[in-house]
Amino acid sequence: MKAKVTAHDVARLAEVSQSAVSRAFTPGASVAPDTRERIHTAARQLGYRPNAIARSLITRRSRIIGLVMSYLENQFYPVVIEQLCQALQQDGYHVLLFISDTEDADNVLMDILQYQVDGIVMASTTLSSALANDCIDAGIPVVMFNRVAQRRTMGGYATSAVTSQNRAGGRLVGELLVSNGHRRIAWLAGAENASTSHEREAGLCDALAAADLQLHARGVGHYDFAEARRAVLALFRDPANRPDALFCANDHMAIAALETLRTELGLHVPRDVSVVGFDNVPQAAWPSFDLTTVQQNVGQMVDATRTLLFEQIGGQVLARGVTVPCVLVERGTVGARSVEYQTHKTSETT
Amino acid sequence: MKAKVTAHDVARLAEVSQSAVSRAFTPGASVAPDTRERIHTAARQLGYRPNAIARSLITRRSRIIGLVMSYLENQFYPVVIEQLCQALQQDGYHVLLFISDTEDADNVLMDILQYQVDGIVMASTTLSSALANDCIDAGIPVVMFNRVAQRRTMGGYATSAVTSQNRAGGRLVGELLVSNGHRRIAWLAGAENASTSHEREAGLCDALAAADLQLHARGVGHYDFAEARRAVLALFRDPANRPDALFCANDHMAIAALETLRTELGLHVPRDVSVVGFDNVPQAAWPSFDLTTVQQNVGQMVDATRTLLFEQIGGQVLARGVTVPCVLVERGTVGARSVEYQTHKTSETT
DNA sequence: CTGAAAGCGCTTACAG
DNA sequence: CTGAAAGCGCTTACAG
Structure with a gap:
């Protein structure tokens, strides 16, 4: 392991000042083409790479974005990580990843702030918005991903957020279900404090109300596999x-x-019951599930996140929300209910 | 957004020197209990947090680990990210995440090195080991996760690696299949240049050889869903x-x-054909798949990774490989083949 | 136990 | 276009 080579070493070899070396590695700085050339040659010879830490200290820009997530079991989030990470890399930024249970959120916050990240993306539906507010106080741009922060009027600040048009998405599903003759529609909520779950439910209820229906039943699965199973068992x-x-x-x-x-219930989907999800994770397309769902456009959400982030890093104080359209992906888990069947079933229980 | 508060500001308020502030935040430094107390109070009042970037510059330790991955579609990797990230956080380290296609690996490397990471974990089966060697040249500890680097005798360095006992795992599967009466066993390889795939195949062949059998057929799926599908179609x-x-x-x-x-083939598993995987990803336990597989012990692999990393960061030059036992998880995708059936089938095609 | 001072490796006005 | 110099916010010998 060789000793670290610094700009001084390169300067000595190229017979220029250390400032010149710095300029040769700063896009747009004024250096004569041939000195730049000489410096780069020397740098290559010595295996020199500018120290990003030192640069950050003086420029007060780390070009690091903190990404906070709480769990990755739901495949939606790995997809987000992958796309966000790659996009930010192309922008010349990098991602410091924090996995945080809701409890140790405060320690996580401390860490993030110490690392002087230029911005923070919170891509987890179960993270406290108190955390977000602390970051704003510290002057670091925060954008909530797939989640809306509680409004905070005090101080005039609010948190930026990018979300899908969850309510519209929920409505699409409601309309699909109603138009296919379903009349006993149940809702399986995520976390009760999650805006995504609320909005989607509201959209569903919009569609039901338009058809003079209301929710037949309601369970809560906390966005968790095992809890969802329990809730389904209760619902059926x-x-x-x-x-x-x-x-x-x-x-x-x-x-x-x-x-x-x-x-466990021996029911056939969609004959006995239709099922619809939200996200369009890769598994939804697997033949075993062939799940009808609402696709969240991760690409657009990532783009919006970058825009919001850079806007605020660039000094624009205003936080704002961006909302991305989502589309219904019809696959095999929604069946048609005939009117006869409907009437029959309804009279059976009335 | 308030101006950044520095150690000087705290020093002024607490009426001590800036050095004292630094000591108050350095575990084990010699400060009088009451001055430390006064400093912490002042710090709290001002919302001071030590600047980790500045600290890194002087200590030459960033406490950042670079984690390089190429794709997250395979659920094994999100699980790894989650556990590795949390473990390292507890060790006081943080994770800079790089997503790299195999092509842009060089740019990725540049970036990592500029950020002065204390170590690098390469947790991707499809990453070039040339990359790893470059890092070693730069004096940065590298550990390959779930992959073995090509040996490199020159200079006496090699890359550390943590893997499962892939060959033993492959053998377990071979023995299970043979003992259940299978005689026409096919292998679906991952990437041809991946050590994991090689080792598991070698283990399978060990078991087959012990029963005087050999591979009935062989396909290559490049660890990819769509390619695996194509290979299966060809195999059957x-x-x-x-x-x-x-x-x-x-x-x-x-x-x-x-x-x-x-x-697509209308075959019943395990009646018509048995199927076995490797990893034990969360989906393998889902009833729709109920997949018999070999479990990689991610917890132990993560622990070994930390050990290897810290060993080398601590100055021990020796790279070494750690190998973690894996266990067979029997579920529903392996059936029994009776001898009659075997004979019948074999004669049918001979 | 405490402070003054040097220095980590850069960037960036400021002169020339 | 180029160099000398100041400074980013810390840590850490070195004296006292």
């Missing part, structure tokens, strides 16, 4: 009063529902 | 010469195989 406990459709707040829970309905 | 093209068992180099491909066998 009474055979005489079974939902004819189940809309789950995300695909992860929808897949849990599918598994539970088939394996 | 001839109904008269079909494998009675398929061992896939990882679960991701095994699930692709399961889907293809059932949906």
Whole structure:
């Protein structure tokens, strides 16, 4: 292991000042073409690479973005990490990844702030917005990803957020289900404090209201596989009063529902019950699930995140929310209910 | 957004020198208990947090580990990220995440080195080991995760690696298949240049050889869902010469195989063909797959990675490989083949 | 136990 | 276009 080579070493070899070396590695700095050439040659010879830490100290820009997540079991998040990371790399930024359970969020915050990140992306539906507010106080741009922070009027600041048009997405599902003749539609919520879950449910209820219907039943799965299973079991406990459709707040829970309905309850999807998810994770397309769902456009969400981040890093104080359209992906888990069948089923339990 | 508060500001308020402030935040430094107290109070009042960037510059330790991955579709890797990240956080380290296609690996390397990471973990089966060697030249500890680097005798350095006992794992599967009466066992390789795939195949062949058998057929899926599907289609093209068992180099491909066998080939698993994977990703336990597989112990692999990393950061030059035991997880995708059935099938094609 | 001072490796006005 | 110099915010011998 060789000793670290610094700009001084290169300067000596290239017979220029250390400042010149710095300029030769700063895009747009004024250096004569041939000195730049000489410096680069010397640098290559010595294996010199500018020290990004030292640069950060003087420029007060680390070009590091903190990405906070709480769990990766839901495949939606690995997809987000991958795309966000690659996009930011292309922008010349890098990602410091923090995995945080909701409890140790405060320690995580401390760490992030010490590392002088230029911005923070919070891509987890279960993270406290108190955390976000602390960051704003520290003057670091924060954008919530797939989550809306609680409004905070004090001080005039708010947190930027990028989300899908969750309510519209929920409505699309509601309309699909209604138009296919479903009348006993159940909702499986994510976390009760998650804006995504709320919005999607509200959209579903919009569509039901437009058809003079209301929610047939409601469970809570906390965006968790095992909890979703339990909730589904409860929702379908009474055979005489079974939902004819189940809309789950995300695909992860929808897949849990599918598994539970088939394996433990012996029900056929979509014949006995239709199932719809939200996200369009890779597994939703697997033949075993063939899940009808609402696709969140991760690419657009990532673009919006970058825009928001750079806007604020560039000094624009205003936080704002960006909302990205999502589209219904119809696959095989929604069936048609005939009117006869509907009437029959309804009279059976009335 | 308030101006950044520095150690000087705290010093002024607490009426001590800036050095004292630094000591108050350095565990083990000699400060009088009451001055430390006064300093901490002042710091809290001002919202001071030590600047980790400045500290890194002087200590020449960034406490950042670079984690390089190429794709996250295979659920094994999100699990690794999550556990590695959390473990390193507890060790007081943080993770700079790099997503790299195999092509832009060089740029990625540049970036990592500029950020003065204390070490690098390469947790991707498809990453070039030339990259790793460059890092070693730069004096940065590298540990390969779930992959073995090409040996490099020159200079006496080699790359540390933590892997599962892949060959033993492959052998376990071979023995299971043989003892259940399978005689026409096919192998679906990952990437041809991946040590994991090689080792697992070698283990399988060990078991086959012990029973005087050899591979019935062989495909290559490049650890990719779509490619695995194509390979399976080719492997099962001839109904008269079909494998009675398929061992896939990882679960991701095994699930692709399961889907293809059932949906496109109309075969029943395990009645018509047994399927085994490797990794034990979360989905392997889902009822739809109920996949028999070999579990890689991520916890132990992560622990070994930390040990290796800290060993080398601490100045021990020696690179070494650590190998972690893996265990067979028997689920529902392996059936029994009776001798009659075997004989019948074999004679049918001979 | 404490402070003054040097220095980590850069960037960036400021002169020339 | 180029160099000398100051300074980013810390840590850490070195004296006292």
